[in-house]
Amino acid sequence: QVQLVESGGGLVQAGGSLNLSCVGSGISFSVSTVGWYRQAPGNQRELVAAVRITGTPTYIDSVKGRFTISKDNAKKTVFLQMNSLKPEDTAVYYCHVNVLDRTQYWGKGTLVTVSA
Numbered sequence: 001q002v003q004l005v006e007s008g009g010g011l012v013q014a015g016g017s018l019n020l021s022c023v024g025s026g027i028s029f030s031v032s033t034v035g036w037y038r039q040a041p042g043n044q045r046e047l048v049a050a051v052r053i054t055g056t057p058t059y060i061d062s063v064k065g066r067f068t069i070s071k072d073n074a075k076k077t078v079f080l081q082m083n084s085l086k087p088e089d090t091a092v093y094y095c096h097v098n099v100l101d102r103t104q105y106w107g108k109g110t111l112v113t114v115s116a
Contacts, residue, residue, distance in 0.1 A: 002026040002105050004095045008080075009110030016114070017083045022095030022107055024076040033098040034071050034078040038091035038112075045094070049080060062088075085114045 004027075008020040020036065035050030049059045049069040057069050066085075071078040078095060095107035 002097075004097060004105055004107035006093065006095050006107045006110040009093060009112045011113045011115065012085055013115050014085060014087055016085050017081070018085065018112060020080040020082065020093055020110060020112075022078045024078075024095075024097060024105075027076065027097055027099065027105065028073075029071055029076050029078070029097070030073040031100050033101065035096050035098075036069065036078070036080045037094045037096050038089075039094070039109075040088075040091040043091075047096075048093070050096075051078065082112070085112075087114045087116045090114050 003025045004022055006022045008018055012018055033050055033052050036048045037045050038048050039045040049067055051057050051069050051071050066083050068081040090113050092109040092111050094109045097105045
Protein backbone atom coordinates (compact mmCIF):
# COMPACT_ATOMS: atom_id res chain seq x y z
CA GLN A 1 0.00 0.00 0.00
CA VAL A 2 1.35 3.38 -1.01
CA GLN A 3 1.54 6.09 1.63
CA LEU A 4 2.89 9.61 1.51
CA VAL A 5 3.21 11.40 4.83
CA GLU A 6 4.00 15.09 4.96
CA SER A 7 5.39 17.00 7.92
CA GLY A 8 6.97 20.36 8.69
CA GLY A 9 4.07 22.71 8.23
CA GLY A 10 3.11 25.31 10.79
CA LEU A 11 2.73 28.97 11.58
CA VAL A 12 5.57 31.33 10.74
CA GLN A 13 5.98 35.08 10.39
CA ALA A 14 6.61 36.66 7.03
CA GLY A 15 10.27 36.39 6.14
CA GLY A 16 10.66 33.15 8.05
CA SER A 17 11.47 29.65 6.88
CA LEU A 18 9.98 26.18 6.98
CA ASN A 19 11.22 22.85 5.69
CA LEU A 20 8.57 20.42 4.54
CA SER A 21 9.25 16.70 4.30
CA CYS A 22 7.35 13.90 2.64
CA VAL A 23 8.21 10.28 3.33
CA GLY A 24 6.91 7.60 1.03
CA SER A 25 6.31 3.92 1.57
CA GLY A 26 5.42 1.24 -0.93
CA ILE A 27 6.70 3.40 -3.76
CA SER A 28 9.93 4.08 -5.60
CA PHE A 29 11.11 7.68 -5.83
CA SER A 30 13.86 6.78 -8.29
CA VAL A 31 11.37 6.19 -11.10
CA SER A 32 9.04 9.00 -10.17
CA THR A 33 8.55 12.68 -10.60
CA VAL A 34 8.02 13.96 -7.07
CA GLY A 35 6.77 17.37 -6.12
CA TRP A 36 4.78 19.70 -3.97
CA TYR A 37 1.44 21.28 -4.77
CA ARG A 38 -0.43 23.80 -2.69
CA GLN A 39 -4.00 24.92 -2.36
CA ALA A 40 -5.09 28.12 -0.69
CA PRO A 41 -8.73 28.69 0.33
CA GLY A 42 -10.84 29.47 -2.72
CA ASN A 43 -8.01 28.67 -5.10
CA GLN A 44 -7.21 25.74 -7.32
CA ARG A 45 -4.41 23.41 -6.41
CA GLU A 46 -1.19 24.49 -8.09
CA LEU A 47 2.18 22.89 -8.64
CA VAL A 48 4.84 24.64 -6.57
CA ALA A 49 7.93 22.60 -7.35
CA ALA A 50 8.87 19.20 -8.73
CA VAL A 51 11.89 17.04 -9.33
CA ARG A 52 11.89 14.88 -12.41
CA ILE A 53 13.35 11.38 -12.62
CA THR A 54 16.49 12.97 -14.07
CA GLY A 55 16.82 15.15 -10.98
CA THR A 56 15.96 18.37 -12.77
CA PRO A 57 13.92 20.68 -10.55
CA THR A 58 11.16 23.01 -11.71
CA TYR A 59 9.45 25.84 -9.83
CA ILE A 60 6.59 28.22 -10.33
CA ASP A 61 7.80 31.76 -10.84
CA SER A 62 6.46 33.06 -7.55
CA VAL A 63 8.77 30.82 -5.48
CA LYS A 64 11.93 30.88 -7.58
CA GLY A 65 14.89 31.96 -5.49
CA ARG A 66 13.00 31.31 -2.26
CA PHE A 67 12.08 27.61 -2.33
CA THR A 68 14.34 24.63 -2.95
CA ILE A 69 13.13 21.12 -3.67
CA SER A 70 15.28 18.07 -3.16
CA LYS A 71 14.78 14.36 -2.86
CA ASP A 72 16.54 11.37 -1.40
CA ASN A 73 15.62 8.30 -3.41
CA ALA A 74 17.11 5.86 -0.92
CA LYS A 75 15.10 7.34 1.94
CA LYS A 76 12.04 7.88 -0.25
CA THR A 77 11.84 11.43 0.97
CA VAL A 78 11.25 14.73 -0.76
CA PHE A 79 11.94 18.06 0.88
CA LEU A 80 10.79 21.59 0.26
CA GLN A 81 12.92 24.24 1.90
CA MET A 82 10.92 27.45 1.99
CA ASN A 83 12.69 30.70 2.79
CA SER A 84 11.55 34.32 2.81
CA LEU A 85 7.98 33.19 3.24
CA LYS A 86 5.18 35.57 2.34
CA PRO A 87 1.55 35.65 3.48
CA GLU A 88 0.53 34.61 -0.04
CA ASP A 89 2.40 31.33 0.50
CA THR A 90 -0.27 30.35 3.02
CA ALA A 91 -1.89 27.12 1.86
CA VAL A 92 -2.16 23.40 2.42
CA TYR A 93 0.89 21.82 0.84
CA TYR A 94 0.53 18.37 -0.70
CA CYS A 95 3.19 15.88 -1.63
CA HIS A 96 2.69 14.38 -5.08
CA VAL A 97 4.38 11.41 -6.73
CA ASN A 98 3.94 10.42 -10.35
CA VAL A 99 5.36 6.97 -10.97
CA LEU A 100 6.71 6.55 -14.50
CA ASP A 101 4.29 9.29 -15.61
CA ARG A 102 1.47 6.78 -15.24
CA THR A 103 0.19 6.58 -11.68
CA GLN A 104 -0.24 9.47 -9.29
CA TYR A 105 -0.32 9.48 -5.52
CA TRP A 106 -1.07 12.25 -3.06
CA GLY A 107 -0.34 12.89 0.56
CA LYS A 108 -2.97 14.28 2.88
CA GLY A 109 -1.34 17.68 3.12
CA THR A 110 0.30 19.89 5.69
CA LEU A 111 -0.87 23.41 6.50
CA VAL A 112 1.50 26.33 6.13
CA THR A 113 0.35 29.65 7.55
CA VAL A 114 2.42 32.79 7.08
CA SER A 115 1.42 35.78 9.16
CA ALA A 116 2.06 39.34 8.04
